[in-house]
Amino acid sequence: xxxxxxxxxxxxxxxxxxxxxxxxxxxxxxxxxxxxxxxxxxxxxxxxxxxxxxxxxxxxxxxxxxxxxxxxxxxxxxxxxxxxxxxxxxxxxxxxxxxxxxxxxxxxxxxxxxxxxxxxxxxxxxxxxxxxxxxxxxxxxxxxxxxxxxxxxxxxxxxxxxxxxxxxxxxxxxxxxxxxxxxxxxxxxxxxxxxxxxxxxxxxxxxxxxxxxxxxxxxxxxxxxxxxxxxxxxxxxxxxxxxxxxxxxxxxxxxxxxxxxxxxxxxxxxxxxxxxxxxxxxxxxxxxxxxxxxxxxxxxxxxxxxxxxxxxxxxxxxxxxxxxxxxxxxxxxxxxxxxxxxxxxxxxxxxxxxxxxxxxxxxxxxxxxxxxxxxxxxxxxxxxxxxxxxxxxxxxxxxxxxxxxxxxxxxxxxxxxxxxxxxxxxxxxxxxxxxxxxxxxxxxxxxxxxxxxxxxxxxxxxxxxxxxxxxxxxxxxxxxxxxxxxxxxxxxxxxxxxxxxxxxxxxxxxxxxxxxxxxxxxxxxxxxxxxxxxxxx
Numbered sequence: 028x029x030x031x032x033x034x035x036x037x038x039x040x041x042x043x044x045x046x047x048x049x050x051x052x053x054x055x056x057x058x059x060x061x062x063x064x065x066x067x068x069x070x071x072x073x074x075x076x077x078x079x080x081x082x083x084x085x086x087x088x089x090x091x092x093x094x095x096x097x098x099x100x101x102x103x104x105x106x107x108x109x110x111x112x113x114x115x116x117x118x119x120x121x122x123x124x125x126x127x128x129x130x131x132x133x134x135x136x137x138x139x140x141x142x143x144x145x146x147x148x149x150x151x152x153x154x155x156x157x158x159x160x161x162x163x164x165x166x167x168x169x170x171x172x173x174x175x176x177x178x179x180x181x182x183x184x185x186x187x188x189x190x191x192x193x194x195x196x197x198x199x200x201x202x203x204x205x206x207x208x209x210x211x212x213x214x215x216x217x218x219x220x221x222x223x224x225x226x227x228x229x230x231x232x233x234x235x236x237x238x239x240x241x242x243x244x245x246x247x248x249x250x251x252x253x254x255x256x257x258x259x260x261x262x263x264x265x266x267x268x269x270x271x272x273x274x275x276x277x278x279x280x281x282x283x284x285x286x287x288x289x290x291x292x293x294x295x296x297x298x299x300x301x302x303x304x305x306x307x308x309x310x311x312x313x314x315x316x317x318x319x320x321x322x323x324x325x326x327x328x329x330x331x332x333x334x335x336x337x338x339x340x341x342x343x344x345x346x347x348x349x350x351x352x353x354x355x356x357x358x359x360x361x362x363x364x365x366x367x368x369x370x371x372x373x374x375x376x377x378x379x380x381x382x383x384x385x386x387x388x389x390x391x392x393x394x395x396x397x398x399x400x401x402x403x404x405x406x407x408x409x410x411x412x413x414x415x416x417x418x419x420x421x422x423x424x425x426x427x428x429x430x431x432x433x434x435x436x437x438x439x440x441x442x443x444x445x446x447x448x449x450x451x452x453x454x455x456x457x458x459x460x461x462x463x464x465x466x467x468x469x470x471x472x473x474x475x476x477x478x479x480x481x482x483x484x485x486x487x488x489x490x491x492x493x494x495x496x497x498x499x500x501x502x503x504x505x506x507x508x509x510x511x512x513x514x515x516x517x518x519x520x521x522x523x524x525x526x527x528x529x530x531x532x533x534x535x536x537x538x539x540x541x542x543x544x545x546x547x548x549x550x551x552x553x554x555x556x557x558x559x560x561x562x563x564x
Contacts, residue, residue, distance in 0.1 A: 062545075067560035071266040072544065075278040075291040079238045079271050081443075082221030085204035086158055086167040089447075092203035092463075093536075094292070095241055095269060097553045100206025100226030103132060103151070104197060105253035106465060108315075108550050111369045113197055116253050117146060117207055117227070127192035127506050134183040138251055140209035141231040148185035152177045153213040155187065158205070162217035165447070165480060166462070167204040169472045170196070191478075192504035194511065195468030202464055203553050227251075229262040229557045241269040252557045256548070263560035282307065282539060289561065290540040290547065296354020302539045310538045311356065312549040315367040315465035318360060318534035319421060322473065322482035323526055325489065327456045329411060333491075334392040336526030339457075342385035342432045343425065345378065349532050352421040356537055360530035363470055363519045370467035370512055372519035378530065385432040394433065403433035413456035414439050416449060421531065422459075453484050461534065463552050467515045471499035474527060483527040495521040 076094065083099065085092035103118040118132040138146035157163075158171045175190040189196070199205065209225040223232060229252065230243035249261045270288065272278045279298055281288040283305040294302065294309070303309050323336050330336050345359035358365075361375035389395070394403040394411050403411040411434050415422055418438035426436040436457065441449040450458050460482060462469040471479045476487075476496040485492030495518055502514035522528045536552055546558040 062560075062562065067263040067545075069263070069265050070561040071268060072264050072290065072556070072559060072561060073268045073270060073288045075272045075281060075288045076269050077271075077273055077275070077278065077293065080241075081237075083232060083235055083241060084208075084220040084224045085202075085206065086163055087217055087221050089164060089166075093552050094554060095232075095243070096206060096224075097203045097228070098230040098243055098267065098556050099224055099228045099232060100203070100208055101138075101228050101251070102202070102206055103134075103200045105255060106198060106201040106550065107253075107255055108465075109255075111465065113201065114253055114255065116201075117251070121197070123197065123506070125506070127194045127196075127504060128189045129186060130188075130196055131184070131186040134185065135251060136183050138227050139248065140225050140227050141246060142209055142211065142225050144209050144211070146207065146227060147182050148179035149182075150210045150213070151185050151207060152179060153210045154205075154207050157213040160217060164204060165451075165472075166202070166464075169479070170199040170202075170205055172478065191500075194503050194506050195466050195471075198466040199464060199468070230267060233266075238271050240271065243267040243269075255550075256555070256558050258558050262557050264556065267556060282541065285541045285543065285564075289544050290538065292536070292538060294537040294539045296356050296537070299354070299537070299539075306542055307539045308542055308544070310540075310549075312536045312538075312552060313358070313367045314365055314461075314463055314534040314536070315551050316365060316462040316469050317363065317473075317530070318357065318365055318461065319531040320360070320363065320460055320473075321425075321529040321531060322458045322460055323529060324453055324456050324458065324484050325492070325527060326453060326484040326486060327413075329413060330456055332392045333525055334388040335394070335411075337524075338385040338388040338392075338432060339429065339434070340377070340523065340526040340529055341379065341381040341388075342429055342434070343378075343529060343531060344380040344428055345531060346380070348421060348424045348428070351424050352419075353532070353535070357535050358533040360532050363522050363528055363530050364467060364515075365533040368465055368467065370515045372512075372516045374519050374523045374530075377520070377523045382432055389433060397433050401430060401433060402435045410435060412437060414454075415457040415459075416440050416446065416455050417459055425531075451480060451482070457529075458482060465551055467511070468503050470515070470518060470522065471503050474522060475499045485527060491521060491525050492527065495525070495527065 080088055080091040082088035083091060083095045085096035101117050105114045105116040107114050117138055118134055121132045123130055134146060155171050158167045173189045173191055173193060174187055176188040178186045212225045229246055229249045231246055233244045234242040245262050245265050247261050250259055252258055278291050282291045323330055349357045349359055362372045364371050389403060393405050396404045398404050414437045418440050422438055429436050460473055473480055473482050476485050477500050498514050498518040502511050505511040543562040545560055548555045
């Protein structure tokens with residue numbers, strides 16, 4: 028799920044951002060490049076978070092994969108953001124059967140967890156089995172659903188078999204929410220995994236004080252980072268401290284001062300000029316998956332009619348929305364997947380803002396009468412009033428835009444603890460979602476009906492919806508990239524044309540950090556700290 032910014036529109040901030048240091052890895056200054064590797068060791072990196080993530084295990088809680096979780100646990104494979112290809116990590120090699128049902132991995136034999144236990148095929152098996160339990164986040168659970176058998180030919184060889192082809196499995200394994208943890212952690216009750224995990228990452232958890240701080244310590248024996256980082260050995264930093272500081276002004280002041288904080292996430296556009304003017308490094312990273320998307324409840328009494336859904340689709344002015352909601356930092360969506368996804372499908376022709384077309388579609392659907400308050404009414408006297416589960420800048424813009432075509436959007440967010448359950452319950456007419464995997468299979472995971480979450484509540488007698496499901500299932504059965512792209516293109520068109528999904532914007536993370544901090548790297552939106560180091564003051 029996405030984080031949305033409560034902002035005024037600050038278009039000038041986008042121009043400033045474009046001139047800032049915008050490389051995906053935050054950039055290393057020429058002066059920093061001259062510092063010998065041995066002189067990069069030591070120090071504490073303090074990172075400011077706006078809210079407690081409510082846990083430290085990405086398999087259980089959302090968004091923590093972008094921060095703490097990636098430092099604590101490694102994955103079997105590594106997704107290289109430059110080549111968009113998979114590379115070895117905890118697995119040194121792998122083979123995939125032609126039908127994408129059987130995956131065999133050879134594991135490293137020198138990896139240990141912080142508790143001293145070793146990485147073995149039995150540990151990986153315990154990890155995969157642990158993810159298919161109640162309470163595990165849907166992003167992780169979807170990856171392992173469909174596994175029919177796991178075998179362990181040797182202590183460091185493991186084979187995973189699926190009942191149906193699963194072309195997405197390898198890339199999905201690279202995500203932080205499938206990070207490998209010790210066997211003890213894998214077998215913990217799910218609630219306990221939110222408080223403590225023992226991984227094989229370059230850092231280990233020393234302390235977690237909810238709503239205050241999360242403290243990570245360097246593992247001196249770490250030496251199995253992916254080759255991408257060009258750094259074989261322990262992290263340079265001695266310690267990383269995540270501090271929970273809700274107030275933007277306090278976080279900004281702290282990172283400018285460079286003593287209490289050296290890094291902050293998800294910078295509001297309106298603060299970019301201030302932070303850049305203070306000499307901070309500004310970088311941005313495009314989400315490789317979906318960004319802000321709106322699954323539309325096609326079982327809703329108002330939204331069973333495709334014309335009403337299509338009116339919502341063309342009634343969104345995406346350019347205006349990103350200017351207001353993100354200060355122009357996010358990008359208007361041009362399809363269900365972002366341009367950074369290897370299977371991006373351009374559906375921009377179906378996403379053009381056309382309020383006149385929206386009004387015509389609503390008239391055709393029987394919503395031709397407009398009440399005194401500007402909201403449309405049908406022949407039965409019902410108002411065209413829809414419920415949504417967020418109340419933030421983006422949804423406030425949607426509320427205003429849709430009111431102009433005669434649709435009321437009631438913003439009624441649930442309690443945070445109930446959000447995931449409510450989004451899948453059909454409680455709302457318009458929901459929201461967000462995915463980060465560089466895989467087109469996030470579309471099946473979200474909108475598939477045979478397998479998947481069916482976030483649009485597509486009925487069995489909906490012929491277009493069933494055609495969509497067939498395509499979504501088939502793309503995950505297809506290894507050939509060109510054939511898979513054709514299937515993704517067809518599915519993307521149906522998703523947008525039938526307005527089961529309303530893609531709104533592609534999420535761009537903005538980071539700000541001290542110029543003393545070098546080589547802090549995002550991969551997708553995950554943050555990797557293995558190369559990060561702080562120059563001395």
